[in-house]
Amino acid sequence: MGTIVKSEKCDDEIFWRWFVTQRTYTISDLTSLFDVTTRTLRYYEEMGLLTPQRRGTQRLYSERDRVRIQLILRGRRLGFSLEEVRDMLSLYDADPTEITQLREVIHRGDEKLAQVEEQIRELQAVRKELLEWRGKMQQTLASKMKGEQQA
Amino acid sequence: MGTIVKSEKCDDEIFWRWFVTQRTYTISDLTSLFDVTTRTLRYYEEMGLLTPQRRGTQRLYSERDRVRIQLILRGRRLGFSLEEVRDMLSLYDADPTEITQLREVIHRGDEKLAQVEEQIRELQAVRKELLEWRGKMQQTLASKMKGEQQA
DNA sequence: CTGTAATATTCCGTTGACGTCAACGGAATT
DNA sequence: AATTCCGTTGACGTCAACGGAATATTACAG
Numbered sequence: 001m002g003t004i005v006k007s008e009k010c011d012d013e014i015f016w017r018w019f020v021t022q023r024t025y026t027i028s029d030l031t032s033l034f035d036v037t038t039r040t041l042r043y044y045e046e047m048g049l050l051t052p053q054r055r056g057t058q059r060l061y062s063e064r065d066r067v068r069i070q071l072i073l074r075g076r077r078l079g080f081s082l083e084e085v086r087d088m089l090s091l092y093d094a095d096p097t098e099i100t101q102l103r104e105v106i107h108r109g110d111e112k113l114a115q116v117e118e119q120i121r122e123l124q125a126v127r128k129e130l131l132e133w134r135g136k137m138q139q140t141l142a143s144k145m146k147g148e149q150q151a
Numbered sequence: 152m153g154t155i156v157k158s159e160k161c162d163d164e165i166f167w168r169w170f171v172t173q174r175t176y177t178i179s180d181l182t183s184l185f186d187v188t189t190r191t192l193r194y195y196e197e198m199g200l201l202t203p204q205r206r207g208t209q210r211l212y213s214e215r216d217r218v219r220i221q222l223i224l225r226g227r228r229l230g231f232s233l234e235e236v237r238d239m240l241s242l243y244d245a246d247p248t249e250i251t252q253l254r255e256v257i258h259r260g261d262e263k264l265a266q267v268e269e270q271i272r273e274l275q276a277v278r279k280e281l282l283e284w285r286g287k288m289q290q291t292l293a294s295k296m297k298g299e300q301q302a
Numbered sequence: 303c304t305g306t307a308a309t310a311t312t313c314c315g316t317t318g319a320c321g322t323c324a325a326c327g328g329a330a331t332t
Numbered sequence: 333a334a335t336t337c338c339g340t341t342g343a344c345g346t347c348a349a350c351g352g353a354a355t356a357t358t359a360c361a362g
Contacts, residue, residue: 028308038309043350057310057358074273079230082349091284099295106288113281120274122229123267130264133242137257144250179338189339194320208327208340232318 024053025061034069044072047082049089078119088112175204176212185220195223198233200240229270239263 027038044050045059049072052059061069068089075085091109096102178189195201196210200223203210212220219240226236242260247253 026308027310037351039350039352042310047349059309074277076349077230078270078273078277079228091281099292099299102288102292102295106285106292109281109285109288113278113285116274116278116281119229120271120278122225123271123274126225126229127264127267127271130242130260130267134257134260134264137253137260141250141253141257144253148250177338188321190320190322193340198319210339227319234318 023063025066027059027061030061030066030069033066034073036069036073041069044069044082047086049082049086174214176217178210178212181212181217181220184217185224187220187224192220195220195233198237200233200237 025033027041030036030041031038041050041059045052050061050065050068052061052065054060071089072082072085075088076082080088087108091105091112094101094105096105176184178192181187181192182189192201192210196203201212201216201219203212203216205211222240223233223236226239227233231239238259242256242263245252245256247256
C-alpha cells in the first residue's frame with residue numbers, strides 16, 4: 001500500500017487531483033480495504049463486473065474500480081445477486097447517444113428504483129413487527145421480575 | 152382447496168373461529184397460494200423451519216404454518232438466508248421461562264433489529280443515488296431533445 | 303543477485319437453495 | 333380393475349458465489 005500521506009509538501013492542487021483520480025490499487029490493497037479475498041475480486045472480474053487495467057500480468061485497480069467494488073459489496077449485503085448488481089452498475093456506466101436508448105435506460109432505472117422502494121417497505125414492516133415483539137417481551141420481563149421480587 | 156365461502160349460512164361466531172384457527176392446508180393449497188413448489192416447502196421442513204402435522208403420511212399445514220411460510224418467503228426476498236430466517240422465527244417461538252433466557256432472547260432480537268435498521272439505511276442510500284442518477288439522466292434527455300428539435 | 307513474498311492461472315471442491323426424476327402409496331372416479 | 337390424481341420419499345442434478353490447493357511467475361527488499 002503506497003503509504004502516501006496527504007500533507008507532505010506536495011499538496012498542490014495539481015498533484016492532489018492526480019492523486020485522487022489516478023490513484024491505483026493492487027489487489028491486496030483492496031482485499032485488505034474491503035476484507036474480501038483475491039478470489040472474490042477475480043471472480044467479479046470474471047463475471048464482467050470489474051475490468052482493471054494490467055501492468056504486465058498484474059491487475060491495477062483504479063479509483064473507479066474501488067467504487068464499483070464498494071457498490072457490489074453493498075449490493076450483496078442487501079441481497080442482490082451479482083447479475084442484479086451488474087444491471088445497476090450498467091445504469092451508471094451507460095452514456096447513451098440515442099434518445100430512445102436514453103429513455104429505455106431511464107425506464108430500467110425506474111424499475112430498479114421501484115424494486116428498491118418495495119424492499120424498503122417490506123423491511124420497515126419487519127422492523128415494525130420486531131419492535132412490537134420487543135414491546136411484548138419487555139412487558140413479560142417486567143411482570144416476571146415483579147413476581148420474582150415478591151417471592 | 153376446500154371451497155368454503157364465508158357467508159353460506161353457517162357463519163356463526165363459533166364456526167368462524169374454528170374455521171380461522173383450525174383451518175388446515177394441503178401442500179398444494181400452499182404451493183398455489185404462494186407460488187412455490189412442493190420441493191421448496193419440504194426443504195423448509197427439512198431445514199427445521201416448518202413442522203406440519205401428518206394425516207398418515209400426508210402433510211397437514213396449519214394457519215401458523217401458513218404464516219411462517221409467508222415470513223420465510225419475505226425473508227428470502229429481503230436477502231436473508233434460511234438460517235437467518237430461522238433465527239428470526241425462533242424469536243417469535245420462544246416462550247422463555249427463565250428471566251436470564253428472556254433477557255438473552257430480547258438481546259438477540261435487538262441485534263436483529265439493529266441489523267434490519269442498518270439494511271434500511273443502506274437501501275435508502277441506494278434509493279438516493281438512483282434518484283440523483285435519474286435526475287441527471289432526465290436533464291441529459293431534456294437537452295438532447297432540445298437539440299433534436301433545432302435540427 | 304537472490305530469496306521470499308505477492309500475483310497469476312487453473313482446476314476442483316463446497317455450500318445454500320432448491321430442481322428434477324424415479325418409484326411408489328392411497329383415495330376417488332369410471 | 334383400471335385409471336387418474338394428489339402425495340410421499342429418496343437420490344442425484346444444478347446454479348451462483350465463491351474457497352482452496354497446486355503450480356508458475358513476477359516484484360522487489362536486502
